[in-house]
Amino acid sequence: MNALAARGIAKSFGGRKALDGVTFAIDYGELVGLIGPNGSGKTTLLNILSGHLVPDAGEILLDGKPMHGMTPVRAAHSGILRMFQLTRVFRRMSALDNLVTAGCALGLEFGAAQARARELVEELRLEHVATLDAGNLSGGQQKLLEFGCCFMVPPKIALLDEPFAAVHPTMKEIMAEFIRRRHAAGQTVLVVSHDMPVIVELCRSAICMNAGVVLAAGETREVLANHQVIEAYLGGEAA
Amino acid sequence: MTRSSQQRLRDELVASLALMAAVAAVPLAVTNDYWLGVLIVSMYFVFLAGGWNLLAGYAGQFSLAPATFAMLGAYGTGLLAYHWQVPAWASIPAGILAAALIGMTLGRIVMRLRGPYLALTTLSFAEIMRIVIGNSYDFTRGDLGLSVPALTNNRLVWYYVFVATVVLMQLALYALLRSRAGLYLMAIRDDEIGAASRGINTAFWKTAAFTLSTALAGLAGVLYAHFSSLVSPELGLILQTGLVICMVFIGGIASLVGPVFGAFLVYLASEALREAGGVQLIVFALLVILIARFFREGLWGLARRLLERPAP
Amino acid sequence: MPGQRVLNIDLFVNGLIMGSFYALMAIGLTLIFGLLRIVNFAHGEFYMIGAYAYTLAALKLGLSVWLGLPVAFAVGGIVGWLTERTLMRPLYAGYASWGLMKDEYAVVVTFALSLLLINLVDKVIGPYAVRGPGLVDIPRIALGPVMLTGHKLIATIVAFAMIIATALFIRYSLWGRQIRAVAQNRLGASLAGIDATKTSSIIFTLSGALAALSGALLAPIINTTPDVGSFPAIKSYVIVVLGGMGSIPGSIVASLLLGVLESFGAVYISYDYRDAFGLAILILVLLLRPQGLFGEKGREV
Numbered sequence: 104m105n106a107l108a109a110r111g112i113a114k115s116f117g118g119r120k121a122l123d124g125v126t127f128a129i130d131y132g133e134l135v136g137l138i139g140p141n142g143s144g145k146t147t148l149l150n151i152l153s154g155h156l157v158p159d160a161g162e163i164l165l166d167g168k169p170m171h172g173m174t175p176v177r178a179a180h181s182g183i184l185r186m187f188q189l190t191r192v193f194r195r196m197s198a199l200d201n202l203v204t205a206g207c208a209l210g211l212e213f214g215a216a217q218a219r220a221r222e223l224v225e226e227l228r229l230e231h232v233a234t235l236d237a238g239n240l241s242g243g244q245q246k247l248l249e250f251g252c253c254f255m256v257p258p259k260i261a262l263l264d265e266p267f268a269a270v271h272p273t274m275k276e277i278m279a280e281f282i283r284r285r286h287a288a289g290q291t292v293l294v295v296s297h298d299m300p301v302i303v304e305l306c307r308s309a310i311c312m313n314a315g316v317v318l319a320a321g322e323t324r325e326v327l328a329n330h331q332v333i334e335a336y337l338g339g340e341a342a
Numbered sequence: 343m344t345r346s347s348q349q350r351l352r353d354e355l356v357a358s359l360a361l362m363a364a365v366a367a368v369p370l371a372v373t374n375d376y377w378l379g380v381l382i383v384s385m386y387f388v389f390l391a392g393g394w395n396l397l398a399g400y401a402g403q404f405s406l407a408p409a410t411f412a413m414l415g416a417y418g419t420g421l422l423a424y425h426w427q428v429p430a431w432a433s434i435p436a437g438i439l440a441a442a443l444i445g446m447t448l449g450r451i452v453m454r455l456r457g458p459y460l461a462l463t464t465l466s467f468a469e470i471m472r473i474v475i476g477n478s479y480d481f482t483r484g485d486l487g488l489s490v491p492a493l494t495n496n497r498l499v500w501y502y503v504f505v506a507t508v509v510l511m512q513l514a515l516y517a518l519l520r521s522r523a524g525l526y527l528m529a530i531r532d533d534e535i536g537a538a539s540r541g542i543n544t545a546f547w548k549t550a551a552f553t554l555s556t557a558l559a560g561l562a563g564v565l566y567a568h569f570s571s572l573v574s575p576e577l578g579l580i581l582q583t584g585l586v587i588c589m590v591f592i593g594g595i596a597s598l599v600g601p602v603f604g605a606f607l608v609y610l611a612s613e614a615l616r617e618a619g620g621v622q623l624i625v626f627a628l629l630v631i632l633i634a635r636f637f638r639e640g641l642w643g644l645a646r647r648l649l650e651r652p653a654p
Numbered sequence: 655m656p657g658q659r660v661l662n663i664d665l666f667v668n669g670l671i672m673g674s675f676y677a678l679m680a681i682g683l684t685l686i687f688g689l690l691r692i693v694n695f696a697h698g699e700f701y702m703i704g705a706y707a708y709t710l711a712a713l714k715l716g717l718s719v720w721l722g723l724p725v726a727f728a729v730g731g732i733v734g735w736l737t738e739r740t741l742m743r744p745l746y747a748g749y750a751s752w753g754l755m756k757d758e759y760a761v762v763v764t765f766a767l768s769l770l771l772i773n774l775v776d777k778v779i780g781p782y783a784v785r786g787p788g789l790v791d792i793p794r795i796a797l798g799p800v801m802l803t804g805h806k807l808i809a810t811i812v813a814f815a816m817i818i819a820t821a822l823f824i825r826y827s828l829w830g831r832q833i834r835a836v837a838q839n840r841l842g843a844s845l846a847g848i849d850a851t852k853t854s855s856i857i858f859t860l861s862g863a864l865a866a867l868s869g870a871l872l873a874p875i876i877n878t879t880p881d882v883g884s885f886p887a888i889k890s891y892v893i894v895v896l897g898g899m900g901s902i903p904g905s906i907v908a909s910l911l912l913g914v915l916e917s918f919g920a921v922y923i924s925y926d927y928r929d930a931f932g933l934a935i936l937i938l939v940l941l942l943r944p945q946g947l948f949g950e951k952g953r954e955v
Contacts, residue, residue: 175535179538197346
């Protein structure tokens with residue numbers, strides 16, 4: 104039994120196939136990188152996993168049980184939490200309130216949520232901006248904050264969409280460290296990233312997509328050595 | 343909610359209660375029935391502004407129908423009394439309930455819509471309701487207006503009924519906003535997709551905010567109906583909704599005290615300027631545009647910045 | 655029954671005539687919606703300003719009524735242009751850091767602008783109704799079984815001519831093509847060197863001018879008061895929604911349809927509720943397409 108699995112997921116937008124039968128599985132406690140050139144369908148896949156899009160075909164299994172009629176709210180309550188590439192923090196609420204809201208929404212008591220929020224603020228080194236409106240935080244700080252929101256209640260699986268894109272190296276290191284620590288504690292994570300060195304360093308296993316299908320999955324180094332993967336990246340660059 | 347935002351909310355509650363205390367003291371100095379009446383009507387608008395601020399300022403849903411629900415509440419109690427001689431103790435809650443139920447039904451439907459679509463749908467609903475009530479002469483007496491039993495002619499009694507009800511509304515809004523419900527509404531306002539992704543049931547909370555806001559408008563309507571003993575479709579004019587929006591923006595949107603302050607300021611100013619030749623709406627509309635364009639937080643935001651500056 | 659048939663033809667023709675004025679109103683609103691995805695709640699006031707400009711140019715300045723039309727067109731255009739210059743800029747420049755969200759800002763600002771213009775005119779010109787002189791002084795022209803005043807006939811011809819001219823302008827002119835490019839993809843168009851701000855400026859000017867012209871053409875038929883714009887505005891909202899939110903041909907068809915529907919509905923269903931039909935349809939359309947007719951569910955993530 105896997106933590107999260109997808110079987111034959113397909114999705115088209117106006118006749119163009121964005122996903123064409125995607126199948127993969129993620130084990131409990133795994134930290135998996137999802138890679139692939141631009142337009143390969145990574146974000147569409149993530150949108151389906153988090154309930155933001157309804158697939159045309161295929162099914163998603165969480166804890167081995169198929170999930171039907173997924174909505175973002177239901178996904179969150181079943182333990183699939185999502186971080187967006189373009190951050191979606193609550194701009195006119197303080198950073199702490201952002202965290203408390205995320206905790207309460209998943210059933211934490213008020214007091215517990217506040218205590219947990221303070222812990223995370225410290226761990227993410229956001230103490231000095233904790234009472235500022237989230238909209239006034241820098242882009243990197245907003246990403247850290249959204250990160251924290253995903254881990255207020257440890258999810259069954261965290262879906263992280265390009266967490267390292269356009270982030271200051273210091274913050275990148277805070278994030279990578281955060282992920283490593285959670286992973287060591289048994290957290291299951293799926294990371295989408297363009298940043299190949301980070302994926303290689305962070306994730307033992309990886310899934311590579313191209314043109315809406317999974318090209319290769321397995322140990323990261325083997326996936327990257329796969330000639331189809333190399334071709335996809337070179338082809339992508341040439342185009 | 344964290345301490346700093348709780349503190350801010352408490353400051354706003356205290357400021358609004360202080361304002362209401364001052365209002366409660368006015369009859370000691372002013373015994374003129376006309377001006378007491380003006381203050382009572384201002385408090386009618388306090389309910390509308392408070393309800394609209396909950397929906398627009400905290401939950402981010404810009405409905406264009408607050409005045410319509412006051413009209414519905416007023417006609418609810420008025421029609422029960424007129425056609426079936428229902429006593430006020432029953433028709434008043436029934437009127438509020440009617441406004442809230444219609445609000446909940448409409449809310450459930452329109453809360454799937456966003457931004458301009460929500461504004462258009464509520465505006466259309468407002469116009470349809472006004473046309474229907476204005477043209478159903480047999481049932482509502484149309485534009486002639488409907489007379490409603492005046493429970494008492496003592497202005498002072500009405501005055502303190504309104505003051506007490508406003509205070510109750512402020513306390514209730516405070517309790518609501520400092521609970522998790524307040525956090526959810528603000529999260530939905532700031533980013534609906536983000537809120538749903540964190541597990542907040544956005545449809546439920548938006549409908550709840552819509553229902554509460556229409557219940558407050560209904561409350562305003564029933565009180566006004568029995569106070570003035572006459573209701574007419576003019577209560578639901580789009581202009582009335584325009585006034586409510588002016589009050590909230592000028593006073594300060596998304597604060598507990600702003601709408602209360604704005605309602606008194608705008609209504610008193612428009613009464614005082616009436617003899618000066620009716621320039622008040624020009625000024626208010628201009629102020630709203632300037633505030634929306636340059637300074638979202640209105641007069642309360644301005645006051646808070648001035649107060650906070652001395653602290654290091 | 656021949657009388658019945660004559661009545662029906664009469665209703666149909668009069669419906670089409672009203673529809674042509676609606677279309678003139680709605681095209682501008684449609685263009686703005688298509689480009690910026692906002693509803694201009696002050697659109698009715700452009701109409702009102704046109705009606706006053708025409709009437710006052712003729713009655714106070716003694717201008718020829720034929721000059722009154724271009725005057726109204728120009729005044730409406732200027733008001734539209736000013737609206738864009740002063741109020742719409744935050745919508746495209748960095749509104750992400752803006753306190754209000756884009757949609758809410760647009761609702762509040764245009765709603766307040768409507769309030770401002772109504773009361774400004776009320777104060778400056780006065781609340782009493784004025785009526786403009788007709789374009790020609792022919793009380794009756796028979797078009798087959800349908801009787802029309804000379805003014806109505808000419809106004810309708812002018813309206814249709816302007817609708818066709820506008821549609822051709824959007825379709826074939828360089829500016830028109832730029833407008834369509836920006837409506838489809840604002841970022842892409844600006845990368846291709848199209849000045850998106852200038853196109854917004856053009857459509858607001860055009861939108862104000864067309865609505866004002868519509869007001870001018872109707873000034874001799876409907877009494878002009880400061881709040882005369884509210885009903886034509888509401889009709890335009892209905893049309894924009896019915897016509898597919900941003901589609902010009904769609905909005906023209908929807909305008910004619912609404913004109914005919916109201917014309918028949920007023921006689922066969924209820925005269926008192928004639929203004930409610932379109933609104934009821936608007937609510938239905940919005941509800942059956944919850945995201946709005948152009949909403950793309952889920953792709954905004």
